[in-house]
Amino acid sequence: MSSKFAQMSTSFAEENYLKIIYRLSEGHDDDISTNAVAELTQTKAASVTDMLRKLAEKGWVHYQKYQGVRLSPAGEKIALGIVRKHRLWEVFLVEKMGFNWDEVHEIAEQLEHIESDSLIEKLDAFLEFPKTDPHGDPIPTKNGVMPELGYLHLSDIKANKRCVLMGVAKDSAVFLQLLTKMQLSLGAALHVEEVNAFDRSISVSIDNAPAVFISHEVAKNILVKLT
Amino acid sequence: MSSKFAQMSTSFAEENYLKIIYRLSEGHDDDISTNAVAELTQTKAASVTDMLRKLAEKGWVHYQKYQGVRLSPAGEKIALGIVRKHRLWEVFLVEKMGFNWDEVHEIAEQLEHIESDSLIEKLDAFLEFPKTDPHGDPIPTKNGVMPELGYLHLSDIKANKRCVLMGVAKDSAVFLQLLTKMQLSLGAALHVEEVNAFDRSISVSIDNAPAVFISHEVAKNILVKLT
DNA sequence: AATATTTTTTAGTTGGGTCTAAAAAAATAA
DNA sequence: TTATTTTTTTAGACCCAACTAAAAAATATT
Structure with a gap:
């Protein structure tokens, strides 16, 4: 019944799991824990275990119980397709x-x-x-x-450097609304005037306006390119 | 737990059933049979019975067993929302x-x-x-x-009348491709030159080109406005 | 190393939406 | 009016994707 050319189709739920495993894998190559996946899929760990077994059977992930999970080449291709569509x-x-x-x-x-x-x-x-x-x-x-794209985190920029805001590392609505309120939008010209040792907050001038404070937590999630 | 203002949400499957019951109800007010719904939803009659019971419980259809189904005002509102989005x-x-x-x-x-x-x-x-x-x-x-919109079926137009193609009553790909092949697209100026008693086909000039034959089956599914 | 804690898996259920097979009701024909 | 056919419903099952509770493995602590 199964053919070499069988075009295996993905359910809504499966696509979500693959996408989330992809997100969690970006930037390193350790395996991903069941709990980490459970948190992002908003499900319980037991449900994740079940699904990982199914994804492994279909050849989309490598999964050994208790050892975590990572995408196979086939799984990564599907995940990238979803991310492409999303963006x-x-x-x-x-x-x-x-x-x-x-x-x-x-x-x-x-x-x-x-x-x-x-x-x-x-x-x-x-x-x-x-x-x-x-x-x-x-x-x-x-x-x-x-x-x-090789962007840097604003939190890693040294005092007295200039850079441009190129992206954000988090897209929760509250975070983005805060950035908007602070005049921080893509393309903004930033000048890091001071790094405050006490709380790691930084003083930044945005588009040549008088400098404002940006918390470490916010700066960590802002991506920039030096100019 | 349930509030007066509870916003009942609709699943994919439920929306499909409501949309299909709406389609089947257009133009008359007889109740719709279980089998008719089964054909369009591509499911078995038994599954339809199940779903109709559920839709009735939620107040979206009126359903008495063996008596057929029709949309309630609430169900019609949902169906129209789906049709609006689709179109x-x-x-x-x-x-x-x-x-x-x-x-x-x-x-x-x-x-x-x-x-x-x-x-x-x-x-x-x-x-x-x-x-x-x-x-x-x-x-x-x-x-x-x-x-x-009150359009007429091309099959009901008398010989020697002129009209404009305003719509189609069927949107299967093969039918639409045939129309395209025949130069029949929205806005085409039609002149019904003859109605052939034998097979009820009609001779029609399209945008002033020499007349061609259009079968009754095709003409039935073409909507026009007299000019 | 032994014990306690945390993480992960197993086992057993549930709900949504479908199915098949068989029973019941309605419609049609004799 | 009774018998036959068709339509519809019921009963019981399956698959998917989730759940809870309990067991097992891995990790951390003393």
Whole structure:
């Protein structure tokens, strides 16, 4: 019954797990714990164990019990496809529909599961092949390659350096709304005037305005490029 | 636990049933049979019985066993919301993404379940408040009113009358592709030159070209307005 | 090294939405 | 009006994806 060319299809739930395992794997190559996955999927660890076994059977993850999980090449390809769709839809929502950057995540979580290759390629063209989403995150190519942008965390910038805000490392609505309130948006020119040893907060001038304080917690989640 | 203001949410499957019951109810007020629903939902009659009981419990349909089903006002409101989303997304797919009218149905079947009121209102504005979808079907208003367009079936037009093609009563891809092949698209000027008694086919001149034959089966599914 | 704690897995349920097979009701034909 | 056929419903089962409670493994502590 099963053919070499069988086109295995992915359920909504499976796609979510693969996407979350991908997110948790970015930037290192340790295996991911069951609990970590449970937290992001908003499910219980027991449910995760079940699903990991199923994903492993389908060849999308490597999973040994008690040892954690990581994506197989096939699983990573699926995950990158979901992330590509998610980010392209976010661009659409902001650029064409007029949403703010803090409003698009939930809607894109739904749109990322729409299944149509031709739609996503046409959408890409319609948006003029954006390289990044509204939060500065790179959009994987249709061949499943995630561009590496190599940005730095604002929290790692030394005093007296200048940089440009290129992205955020977190897209919760409250965080983004705070940035907006502080005049921190993509492309903003930042000048780190001082790093305060006491609480690791920094004094930053935004677009040449008088410097304001930015907490370490916020700075950690802001991505910049030195200028 | 349950509040007067509880916002009951609809599953994918429930939305499909409500939409299909709506489709089957258009134009008359007889109750719909279990089998009719089963055919369109691509499920078995037994599954339909189950679901109708559930929909009735939630107050979205009136259902007495063995007596058929019809939408309640609440159910009709939900159904019209789905149809509205389906048709707006179809306009988007054709007008903005460059799909042909025979390619959009399946994708819109997925997009119609995306849940975001603000998205659909923004989409409506982005598309400049279209009145009809790419097949000429009216788009329900956001208040849940289905505009009545009052078109005639081409099969009912008398010889020697002129009319304009305003819509189609069927959106299967093969049917739409045939129309395209015959140069029959929305807005085409039609002149019914003859009605052939033998097979009820008609001879029609399209945009002043020499007349061609159109079968009764095709003519039945073409909607026109006399000029 | 032995014990306590945390993490993960197993076992057994549940709910949603489907199915098949068989029974019951309604519609049709004799 | 009775018998036959068709339609619909019931009963019992399955799969998916979640859950809780309890057991087992891994990790941390004394």
